[in-house]
Amino acid sequence: MEIEDHYALLLGIHSPWEISSVDLDMASSRVDIEVEYADTSGVCPECEIMCPKHDDRERRTWRHLDTMQFATYLHAQLPRVKCKDHGVKTVEAPWAAKNSRFTLLFEAFAIRVLQASRSIEEARKLLKLNWHQVEAIKRRAVERGLARRDTAPIKYLGIDEKQFRSGHQYITNLVDLKQGRVLDVVEERKEAACKALLEQALTPAQREQVTAVALDMWKAFANAVEDQMPQAVIVHDRxxxxxxxxxxxxxxxxxxxxxxxxxxxxxxxxxxxxxxxxxxxxxxxxxxxxxxxxxxxxxxxxxxxxxxxxxxxxxxxxxxxxxxxxxxxxxxxxxxxxxxxxxxxxxxxxxxxxxxxxxDHRISNAAAEGLNSKIQTVKSNARGYRSFEGFRTSILFHCGKLDMLP
Known part of the structure; x- marks a missing residue:
């Protein structure tokens, strides 16, 4: 088997894509793979209709899994097609997600490493990435997981607060008590913030199907639940x-x-x-x-x-x-x-x-308290977070029970 065919098989690359060359650089411990698009038409990413090729974009590079400890990179010019309905669009690379500079296989490996690592710093060193690259992989993983999350009925919810920074800065998290997972997190613990949390974490149908909510005696939480889910019973957490x-x-x-x-x-x-x-x-x-x-x-x-x-x-x-x-x-x-x-x-x-x-509903925020302990561990291992968005991403990554692999 030719080395190009070997890598095409490993990467799952097939017509109209083909590997034109594989360059091994022993001095820098690096493998560079050139991929070419060999067709005059392509699929529009919007409507999935075959359209004529318009031109090629600039050459891009994607990091792949190491080959025998050699850093491996894919290079390609992605073609653009001209769709009569959507205009000029870039054909999607079958080996990578949109706007990612890593192959799907590398991202899957990185996600598993992040889940198993004590901190981002340890994972970053193992993956040989910088902090921003690791955060981007985490963010895409969480977005992927949230998009895949089902809309099945949730009977029991828990609402709890967690200190984010000193000076009475809090976050509010919404927990699925039965499955022991964080559904979403918002900044602050005000009534408006809690309402926004319920709206963004649950579909209208899911909010109507909630039977009871466990929470403390913070009036803002109770008011938000009564406004968004008037049928749900409030159970003060023991x-x-x-x-x-x-x-x-x-x-x-x-x-x-x-x-x-x-x-x-x-x-x-x-x-x-x-x-x-x-x-x-x-x-x-x-x-x-x-x-x-x-x-x-x-x-x-x-x-x-x-x-x-x-x-x-x-x-x-x-x-x-x-x-x-x-x-x-x-x-x-x-x-x-x-x-x-x-x-x-x-x-x-x-x-x-x-x-x-x-x-009537023997529920408590025991699951939420357990997740709060896990959140505190995530926060401590990261030595704190500069932004709420970064903190939210980490919470959902480690506590959301999301299906995040590409």
């Missing part, structure tokens, strides 16, 4: 509620620790994480110390007990019994004389109906 209760316990601890320290009592020094754990998760090495503290007359011990006694609320099987339990817990919480706890209790009371929706 993990965010636990977070509010933990924060109230920590506020009580900090205030009490300052008061005790002024009196020379350091019992609460270094105990922050004791009170934020559930009882069964306290480290065995600190069990005796914590048992003594939680059984004392400290204010934080009362706050912690209230937090722990809220947990059985989620175990009920019916709304009626859950409501009765909440009313008993609320009566205790509102009389505890601990203002941070009372504040959270009032907030939960005000959102009671959406808390009770959990017993």
């Amino acid at each position: 993990f965010h509620i636990s977070q509010h209760l933990n924060q109230s316990v920590d506020q009580v601890r900090r205030a009490e620790n300052k008061q005790l320290a002024r009196e020379g009592d350091n019992r609460l020094k270094g105990t922050k994480h004791f009170w934020l754990h559930n009882d069964e998760n306290v480290n065995l090495a600190h069990r005796e110390q914590f048992d003594h503290l939680k059984g004392s007359n400290l204010k934080v011990a009362r706050a912690w007990a209230l937090k722990e006694h809220f947990r059985p609320f989620w175990d009920y099987r019916s709304k009626g019994w859950a409501r009765r339990y909440f009313e008993q817990w609320y009566s205790w919480a509102i009389r505890c004389r601990l203002e941070p706890v009372k504040k959270v209790a009032r907030m939960l009371k005000a959102h009671m109906d959406r808390l009770l929706n959990y017993f």
Whole structure:
């Protein structure tokens, strides 16, 4: 077999394209392949009708997979055809995507390397590319994946926020709770941003088919859901509620620790994480110390007990019994004389109906929180992002479960 035929077979190149020459440069460890178009007509990329050839574009170069560790490049002049309906158009190269300077096989390999690499820098070095080239491959991969994403019904959604930069700059992400994938991301956490997120991530039919949405008590998110998906039930996320209760316990601890320290009592020094754990998760090495503290007359011990006694609320099987339990817990919480706890209790009371929706649709943002951890890893490995678009591309690349290969 001639070397030209060998490469034509490997690259999947066939008539009217043909390989005219293969040049091996041992000194620079490089292989250059010349491809020519041998026909007087071609297919219009718009209407796919055969049209007469008009002329040739300037010579272009595409990076291909290495040949035995030799960098391999394809060179060709793409022909232009003259279509009676669409004018002069460039014929598409069968070995590369439009506007790409890499072959489809190289892009597929690069995507797999990026998915497996800890950071872009590591992938860049392995692929022998610069940062902009790697980002372009990622961007095209995500665009390809989003274009292929199906429009099947999505029953349960989760909306959550993630800090993008310091100074209260956030992003909002939309999660398919059943499949554990990020559907899309927008900048900010305002109502308008959340509405735009729902519009760009879901088709009108998909929005109509959503049954329930898990979110925290941020009013902007609830307003956006009610506006875009009025039929969907809002379920306040149990993990965010636990977070509010933990924060109230920590506020009580900090205030009490300052008061005790002024009196020379350091019992609460270094105990922050004791009170934020559930009882069964306290480290065995600190069990005796914590048992003594939680059984004392400290204010934080009362706050912690209230937090722990809220947990059985989620175990009920019916709304009626859950409501009765909440009313008993609320009566205790509102009389505890601990203002941070009372504040959270009032907030939960005000959102009671959406808390009770959990017993009809047992969903939470656990999947979203897990994806947030993955997003944080992506962000840390990249040492941060200069632009939101770059951050969004990386999130969808690693967390969108997209079909991105050419």
